[in-house]
Every structure is written in C-alpha cells, then in structure tokens.
Amino acid sequence: VVVAGPVNTSLTAEILAIGSEMLTPFRIDTNSLFLTSRLNDLGIEVIAKSVVGDRPEALVAALRLAVSRADIVVTSGGLGPTDDDLTRDAIVAVAGVTSVEDPEVVDAIARRFASRNMPMPDINRRQAMVPVGATVLDNPRGTAPGLWMPVGTRVLVALPGPPRELKPMWDDHIAPRVAERTGRQRLRRRTLKIAGRGESHVDEIAAPIYGRWRSHVPAIETSILASPGQVELHLSAQGTDVDQLDRALDEATAELATALGRPVFSTDGRELEEVVGDALRALGATVSAAESCTGGMLLGRLTNVPGSSAWVTGGIVAYDNLVKVDQLGVDAQLLKEHGAVSEPVASAMAAGVRARLATSVGVGITGVAGPTGGTEAKPVGTVVIAVDGPGAAHLVRTVRLPGDRAMVRQMSVQTAMDMLRRACTPPDYNLG
C-alpha cells in the first residue's frame, strides 16, 4: 500500500468528562475508555483526561489547557437543557465566539418531543444555541446534539454524556471527520490472554521477544496488564500500511504464543469462557459442575456465553455437606475421613455431577473462601478443583489462593475454567 496525501503522524487528544456526579465517590467516567480506544485506533495518543463539575471557571480553564496542548479535545456531558449544562457556554468562551439559535436544531428537538405527544419545554431551546463556526452533530437517541468546533488548527468535539448516545455519535459523525485529519495513520492491536501464570513469570519469558520487536520496523509497543488469575500482553503498532502492521503483529503474537505455550488461551480477543465453550462444542461435549465455595459462580460464568445451552447442561451447588451426599452421591465416609476440602471429595463431586447430569465432563470445586473456616492444615484460600472427563481423563489440583473472600472465589473460578480448557484441548494445541 502506498501512502497518498499528507499524513500527520503524531496527533494527540485530550478527553474531558463534564458532570459533578463524576466527582462523587460513587460514579466514575467510563466514556473515556471507549473514546481512548477509538482515538488509538486512528493512531491518536491520549495525553490527558479530566473530570470537571458544574463550576464554569474550572470547565473553561480545563478546556483552555486542553486546547493549548492537544490537537483534538473531546468532551462528554454538559449538553442538557438546564443551568448546570455548561459545555456550550464554555466552548463559546474558549473559542472567543458568540452563539446563535439554530432554527433547524429547534425543529429537530420539537419533533422529538412531538413524536412522544409532548410539547417542547422552553428550556430545551438552550440546546439549540450553536457557537458560531461549529457544526451541529445529529443525536438520534437524545435531545442533546453534539458539536464539532474548530479552534485554530485544533478541534473541540462535544458529545452528550450517556454512553448509548455518545458511542454511535462517535462512530457515525466523529470518526470519519477525525480520520480526515490523521490521514492514513492507524494503530493496530493484538492481545495475548494468559491464565495460571503471574505477571513476572510472563514478563521474564516475553521481555526478550517484545524487546526485539520494539526496534523492529514497524515498531511494536507492548504493555502487560495483570488481573486476578489472568495476565494480558497488549501489542500495538502504528503506521499507514495496515497490511504491514497486521503482518508484524501476527508474527510477534505467534512468537510470543509459542514461547509462552499452553498458558496462552486466546490471541483473538475471546474470553476464557468462550474458549472453553468453543473447545467443548468442537468435541461435541457437555459440561456440568458441582460447586461448593464458589456457590454457582463457575456455572454463572460458563453460561455468560450466548448459546451456552449447547454445552452447559447444569449443575449442583452443594454449599451444605448434606447436598454433597444426597445430590452428588459423595460418600459420607469420604467427607468424614478427608474433610470437605480434599482431593478425594473434589474428585467425587466432579464424578458425581457428571454421572447425575449425564455430561461428558464434570467439574468439582470445594474450598475455604473465608474469612472464617480456615485451619492450620487448610488455611483460608485452600481450594481443591477436580475435572472428570472427557473420557477417562481426570485432573485434580489443590491451590492456595491469596486475597479476601471475593478474590478467592474469583480465582477459584478462573483456575477451574483453565483446568477445564486444558482438559478439553489436546496438549499439542498451538495458538501460534
């Protein structure tokens, strides 16, 4: 691909969320994650993000600072009809222009109210005040239109706050306009998702490889993100030749996947429950689970996936030991001898639920989630997981998980999901 026309290779952006509710301890701005992702896709780096409330001076100062240093400034919120909605006035102040009522916008808002058999409140006329020089952006999902306002060589984009209004407006109106400014510059990404290995372990193996790709042409940037039981390697490359970027990213991804081996469960964006579902479907297999300390969370996660009724049959939550005996057929003697949190009991739970629900695979989880119930031999965080099937296969593992009750339960589910994945994929399975 040959690049045509002028290309600006280093546009920057700043994101401003406007609204006092996001300055409370209860709400966080998440629009900026969506906007960052979309800006990055166009090769634009986000250099700062801010949240400001309904103080006009603070909003004008933040906008002024943003326009002084970023090529594209995106605001969300503050476009409603009330006195608290200050974005339009702040843009007028920063751009040094006046605003005029746009009769077409008044009509559009009036029609929106009319379609619901309501008169347009006078207050909504405020939403039709347009700064001189701004382009009005249609918002089919709300009354607040957006604004595209050039300020010198920079541009100020104002979008409404509700995500279901903001997201389609970005894709329909803003992305094409911003793309004109970036030329053909694009950012492409790949993600390797890894289960059952810590961040430092992954980095030790991956660093020599991504270190080399960093000085490749095109250069590949890598970042590591760790969450409980999962590590992600995010690869990105910028340039104008999308095919070349994709080839380099695919090659680097394959090299990392080969080096990291079986712990890599996805390089195509799929979550662990989707990978497990696809593996079960490929085998024509079904799964059931017997859960104690996770209380149904494993089955809840397996059934997150649309269509999972094709491979999830169901399960038994055996929180009480009597349920383990009565509903799963676990031998009472086994419970007495080894305790509920033991490999023989986890194995019996897995085999029991598999037999009772007549599935190809059965999973058993039993453990001490805490905060109480720990002993010296089996402290809080001790969890035993068994996978019975497919066929004659049988895995059982005892793990000691860190953290509080919620963390222990979440990591138990993650560990069980990964054991299930390994049980259902051939050992020579290679993601590269």
Next chain:
Amino acid sequence: VVVAGPVNTSLTAEILAIGSEMLTPFRIDTNSLFLTSRLNDLGIEVIAKSVVGDRPEALVAALRLAVSRADIVVTSGGLGPTDDDLTRDAIVAVAGVTSVEDPEVVDAIARRFASRNMPMPDINRRQAMVPVGATVLDNPRGTAPGLWMPVGTRVLVALPGPPRELKPMWDDHIAPRVAERTGRQRLRRRTLKIAGRGESHVDEIAAPIYGRWRSHVPAIETSILASPGQVELHLSAQGTDVDQLDRALDEATAELATALGRPVFSTDGRELEEVVGDALRALGATVSAAESCTGGMLLGRLTNVPGSSAWVTGGIVAYDNLVKVDQLGVDAQLLKEHGAVSEPVASAMAAGVRARLATSVGVGITGVAGPTGGTEAKPVGTVVIAVDGPGAAHLVRTVRLPGDRAMVRQMSVQTAMDMLRRACTPPDYNLG
C-alpha cells in the same frame, strides 16, 4: 458542641492520577473514588480530577492549574525509582524549590531491601530526593515514600499509586494533617437503597421531601444514582456539629423510607444479599435455588456474604430441561404444556428444589436471556421467578426485562433477591 478555633468551611481539593497506563483503553483510575470519599468525609469538595501520563510538561501544567484553584492537591503514582516517575521533579518545578537527598529515606529504603536479603539498586536513591520544604511520609508497604508539600497557603500531597499503599498512608498520615486545616468541618452521609422501582418513580415520591430538607438547617443535599434494578438516594450534610448532622440525616432518612415504603431495603449500607441473609437468619430459615437462565448467578450472589453457609444450603442449575425433570422433579407434561419459561414451571422448580434440598425457602428462575430463543409470546427478556416458602407462602412473577443478555441475567437475579427479601420480611416491616 461548641466550635473552637478557626474553621475553614469551604476547602476544595483536586486529584491527579499519574501514569500512562491509565491513559489506555484498559485501565481506569479508581484511587480517586477512595480519595474523594475521604476528602468528602472531612467536608472538602473535589472540584476536578485528572489523569496525566509520563510527559513532564503535561504533568507540570496539570499540577500548576490544580494548585492555582484547589486548596489541597492530591496526586497518586509517579513516585517509583525509574525515569518515568516524574512526580517528584514536577513538584520541585511547581513549588519553585530544589531537592536534596534525605539520608534517612535512603536508609529506610536500604533496610527494606536488606530485609529481603537484596542490595538496594542505585536507581532507588532517586526515591530519597526530597523537595526542600516537604515532609516525607513513611510507606511501610512499598519503597516509595509520600510527600506533604506546602505551596503558599495550599498543600500538595503526593502518594504512591498502588491502592494497598495509598489507602493506609491516607488514613495514617494525610487525614490527620488535612483535618487540622478543615477545623471541625465534617460531612456526614446516609444512603437509602431501593429495589424494584425506577429512578423517576423514586424521584417523584422523594423530591418533595428532599426539597424541604435542602433548605433545612443543617441543609441536606441529595443525589439519586440508578443502576440496573436498584436506585440509591445519597444524603449528605456538612457542618461542625456532628450530632446535629446525624440527627437531621436520620430524620430525613426515616421520612424518605416511610414515604417510599417496602421498596427500600437498606438504610445502613447493607447490600441486598446481606439484608436477605439477615432476614433468613432471623427466621432461622434456609434457602435453595433452582436456576435456569441465570445459570448459578443467584446462588453466587447469595453466597457472597461471609457466613452464608448458615442460610444457603445450595441449589440446582437446570440449564437443560432434562435436569429440570430429573433433578428437580418438574413434571415433563408441565414443560410440554406451558413451556420451560412459564409460571407453572418456575413454581415447580422452586417447590422442587425446596423439597429436594429440604430448605425453608426455594427459589425458581426460568427465562429467555437472549440474544436468541425469544418468541412473539415470550420475547428475549421474559423471565419468570417463583419463591416457595417460608411456610405456605408462594410468590410467582413474570417480568419483561430490558437490555442485553448480561443485563437480563443481572436484573433477573436482582428481582429474585428482592422477591426473596419480601417473602422473608413481614409486610409491616418498617425501615424508618
């Protein structure tokens, strides 16, 4: 209570999160929620929040703007030993001072490494560079000490990024220092949590009441936050007489709870699963659940609560209809006649799991979570929930829930939890 000494009643704060990872689409700053809550507790309003990366100019500009308009500026992150850690240098630039190596800090860092039998890397000496005029704040959980730096009448507080380091440092070192500046000014809060009513319905009932309290002395501010299946009314009042604030908040809370009635499930911070657990425990009752479309999520939520083994016996996830027949004893004829998503089947599931697991109460959930499986008569979002017990009580409801698969499942669980709450609390139960 009589106020002694000078009281500044209108301190403001600004929060800056420092770190390029929070400018990606993958990570969000959550320290600011903790910091906002703690600042609010001291009667301090947060007027802006920002995230900046590892560009020195951007960081210095953001700090300068913050110090120009807020009395207290709190930063998190950027205190590590590498070149990317710019907070110390930015403070030096903004305060117009120099920095010197503090031998005590060098010693403390060296001791930390020595305790792990490691030599201190030379690079960590950077963490001992202290801006002249700053007080060093001990960080027992990491190598990065914090800084308390007066700038004119304002103060700049620098804390490390990891929440497990930042939170105790705030409580141990910063809160007492900030409290000295605010005098006895405090903010007190109450929260009413409401299930099964929409935001506008709640506001219609609550607005005349909180409107009156807004002009009361002390004034009570109210905000409404809605999430799927739950509405929260947050009340707050500021002043120096904590007893007077608490009395007014308790009175307003009681008045709102009485007006809103049964949908209010908590005024003391408890979540719905805690309220349900407490109600079951008070009755000496146990619960089991038979879940289809929610696939174990209800049981997962019930067992979130530490000690829930006292009231949750377990359950059966009957994702496949055969499980409904074999494990729950649902009449196959009933399934054929009414379909799996029907009131007779939900009732039979609830009664079946109650009988099989011998619990005081049984819950049955069956529905169409989507995206496929909907029909004209039972579109996606149709969910039937039954609660059998305690005693002869039997509730069954068919609801049409909005949103995607995840939302339908989440709201199904919320609806079932609320039906369970109502079944287990006497109808004249009054939270006021």
